[in-house]
Amino acid sequence: MSAQSPTVATSSTLIGFTELVELLQQIFVRHGTSPEVAAILAHNCASAERDGAHSHGIFRIPGYLSTLASGWVNGTAVPIVTDVASGFVRVDAANGFAQPALEAARALLVSKARSAGIALLAIHNSHHFAALWPDVEPFAEQGLVALSVVNSMTCVVPHGADRPLFGTNPIAFAAPRADGAPIVFDLATSAIAHGDVQIAARKGERLPPGMGVDSLGQPTQDPKAILEGGALLPFGGHKGSALSMMVELLAAALTGGNFSFEFNWAEHPGARTPWTGQLLIVIDPSKTAGQSFAERSQELVRQMHAAGLRRLPGDRRHRTRAKSQEAGIELEAQDLRQLRELAAG
Amino acid sequence: MSAQSPTVATSSTLIGFTELVELLQQIFVRHGTSPEVAAILAHNCASAERDGAHSHGIFRIPGYLSTLASGWVNGTAVPIVTDVASGFVRVDAANGFAQPALEAARALLVSKARSAGIALLAIHNSHHFAALWPDVEPFAEQGLVALSVVNSMTCVVPHGADRPLFGTNPIAFAAPRADGAPIVFDLATSAIAHGDVQIAARKGERLPPGMGVDSLGQPTQDPKAILEGGALLPFGGHKGSALSMMVELLAAALTGGNFSFEFNWAEHPGARTPWTGQLLIVIDPSKTAGQSFAERSQELVRQMHAAGLRRLPGDRRHRTRAKSQEAGIELEAQDLRQLRELAAG
Missing domain, CATH: 3.30.1370.60 (Malate/L-lactate/L-sulpholactate dehydrogenase, NADPH binding domain)
Structure with missing residues (x-):
């Protein structure tokens, strides 16, 4: 799932909060969680997306699903x-x-x-x-x-x-x-959240100095070098x-x-x-x-x-939340398609 | 009271922890605190000095005494x-x-x-x-x-x-x-403790960049500029x-x-x-x-x-503490003289 880019208006679409929660809930249930766990994770993930906290929004869905598929976490745990x-x-x-x-x-x-x-x-x-x-x-x-x-x-x-x-x-x-x-x-x-390093790597962007080191322990601004054997500071x-x-x-x-x-x-x-x-x-x-x-x-x-x-x-999140509640949550059309496929497939 | 400089060995002297606590206790009582308050502040201040935490050791005594003299704090409060x-x-x-x-x-x-x-x-x-x-x-x-x-x-x-x-x-x-x-x-x-800015100012030392601003809000490495109308970051x-x-x-x-x-x-x-x-x-x-x-x-x-x-x-403090407990607490002779005068005068 690619990170949302608000500037690419041509491929973006809008979805209501409740609809996004329901969609994510279907995805979780279909990939091995109980309905109770699905409801909680879906609400959490949709809230992050609604508030513009993209590194913890739908961007996380593939990670959740591969984890569930691996048997590492119990999606029906009580x-x-x-x-x-x-x-x-x-x-x-x-x-x-x-x-x-x-x-x-x-x-x-x-x-x-x-x-x-x-x-x-x-x-x-x-x-x-x-x-x-x-x-x-x-x-x-x-x-x-x-x-x-x-x-x-x-x-x-x-x-x-x-x-x-x-x-x-x-x-x-x-x-x-x-x-x-x-x-x-x-x-x-x-110095930086792991999700933000992942997003920078996907976008091909460099990081500010002082965020991390490569696999040899040397300072680097390349997010891929941090993710592939390097570390954060x-x-x-x-x-x-x-x-x-x-x-x-x-x-x-x-x-x-x-x-x-x-x-x-x-x-x-x-x-x-x-x-x-x-x-x-x-x-x-x-x-x-x-x-x-x-x-x-x-x-x-x-x-x-x-x-x-x-x-x-918190101000920026609350402003984005208000905007999402009025106009809907903006997603890339391609991301929404992928979510619907995951819910159905 | 000047900051202790461990390199000036010629003017340094040693004092036991208990003796330093008693000396500081006499100073506090003589300057307006109850014996109970004096005992607690003296133990606290002597502990900092014993552990090499100089910015909170006897360096603080003049500040305590001018505060007590000003009537700002109640030294006998219950x-x-x-x-x-x-x-x-x-x-x-x-x-x-x-x-x-x-x-x-x-x-x-x-x-x-x-x-x-x-x-x-x-x-x-x-x-x-x-x-x-x-x-x-x-x-x-x-x-x-x-x-x-x-x-x-x-x-x-x-x-x-x-x-x-x-x-x-x-x-x-x-x-x-x-x-x-x-x-x-x-x-x-x-970015830096206030006591460390005061110590740098007394020693005439410059600070690393990023610690503070001057009275115009401009970045400065001069501790005096921070203390005189400037601010920390x-x-x-x-x-x-x-x-x-x-x-x-x-x-x-x-x-x-x-x-x-x-x-x-x-x-x-x-x-x-x-x-x-x-x-x-x-x-x-x-x-x-x-x-x-x-x-x-x-x-x-x-x-x-x-x-x-x-x-x-905490390691450095604990090592300094062990050394102080074995050999005594190192003070500048001039500082100890001043403390004795404050206790007596």
């Missing part, structure tokens, strides 16, 4: 939720995707966060192949503050090391505010590297999941999904002293704009 | 601890320092973390003028995982903005491991900037404390301590599925070394 303590929920994703594990634990997690003030969800034995912001944004829409980290697969050289070890290990955060959509960010602790030098290490500790060591370097999919050709763990922390800001959190976060936004910031983290 | 929920503790630091507020809540926080699996400490109405790692390291020494953020004072230009708004807003993390000292890092979300571009924003939301909006841009010390000449808030999150990893967390974090360390990493975050 997550096992354990109520560990008043602020601690554990989910064994049963070698399935992480998003159904989160859905299975969501109500318990929210209830614990509202009661204890803070609650933790530790997901292990899980595969995360999507953007991380869809996991945290819904909590902020319910008035909660949420933080999540997920480790992935060895492709980042720790600062000061010779060889890759960490995953792209993103950190996502969402917080409610009084007069607008939640404040949301989702940042890879690598952490963002922000030793600081981004320390945060990536923290993600390994929180998402793997603290959940009982694999580190990014621990799983071996050699016997599953076509496998693309990292088999690791994910951590979520959800906080109820109504426990805070003083003025309401949403009023306070609104004040921070107001001051950020006054300091000359035109775009907040 | 923190008010509120048990909010099974995972949520709130402390009003009563316009005192943040460290005594943490001490007052520590036992309750640890007990909640062990019982609920995770617990949050929200400190507000507090002044934090020290390194952040001493706040998290002790939890890891007790087998817990700890994360802390504190906002400070407007001196960082958000990525894409024209004017400074955020503080240096550090993030500190500590985790236990089986066969060694805890894994600990403490990173400013600014976030580390890692928009990603570090997003994390700095998150610190404002967690340390201020979520605690009931001031944002970095909200307090006004104009009527307190000599005031140096940001009057904001601080958040701590403490997790009990014994609630995790599978192998013990400390064994797993040890495995990560082993693999980081195998990937060619020679130094872990």
